Amino acid sequence: MSGLVQSAGxxxxxxxxxxxxxLGYEVQDNINGHYVFMKLKCxxxxxxxxxxxxxxxxxxxxxxxxxxxxxKTQPKAAPKAIKETPDGGTxx
Numbered sequence: 001m002s003g004l005v006q007s008a009g010x011x012x013x014x015x016x017x018x019x020x021x022x023l024g025y026e027v028q029d030n031i032n033g034h035y036v037f038m039k040l041k042c043x044x045x046x047x048x049x050x051x052x053x054x055x056x057x058x059x060x061x062x063x064x065x066x067x068x069x070x071x072k073t074q075p076k077a078a079p080k081a082i083k084e085t086p087d088g089g090t091x092x
Contacts, residue, residue, distance in 0.1 A: 001038065001054075008049045010042030027061050 002012045018035035027033070042050070047065065054063045 009046045010040050014039035
């Protein structure tokens with residue numbers, strides 16, 4: 001599958017082979033499935049092509065694509081306002 005991703009213009013960042021596990025329910029007369037986690041970096045149109053190839057591959061009985069959004073940056077805290085008191089002092 002890594003070759004498919006690379007040929008479609010994507011980049012494989014991480015591959016974890018989780019091995020054969022029992023499926024939560026029977027899928028296409030299968031009770032066990034081989035699980036593989038792949039972290040990819042690609043453009044949206046490339047992801048569409050990869051998903052299409054997975055659907056067409058007879059060895060892939062199910063697949064899931066999760067799009068990871070970049071983390072939001074925290075806005076910088078505004079400096080505390082300093083108020084002037086009636087007696088000419090300051091308070092924060």
